[in-house]
Amino acid sequence: MAVAGVVRALKVTSWALVALGFLLLATGILSGVWAWVYIAVVVAMSITEWVLRDREEVRQERAHQPHAE
16 A cells, blocks of 8 residues: 555645745745746646556456456
8 A cells, every 4th residue: 555655645745835826926935937946846746646556456356356367
């Protein structure tokens, strides 16, 4: 279940970064190029979470399927 823990951590961290990003944008601390870098990091984390979750689902489906011989 190590993958589930990583997926959960990525999901929580991504949402926390989104909230922090909105706060930084509203205060004017985050702007310009750094805003785009920040968005790219959050998107990369989300994509990583989706890929890991999908791979884990496929792995679990294959584990439950009977082997055809």
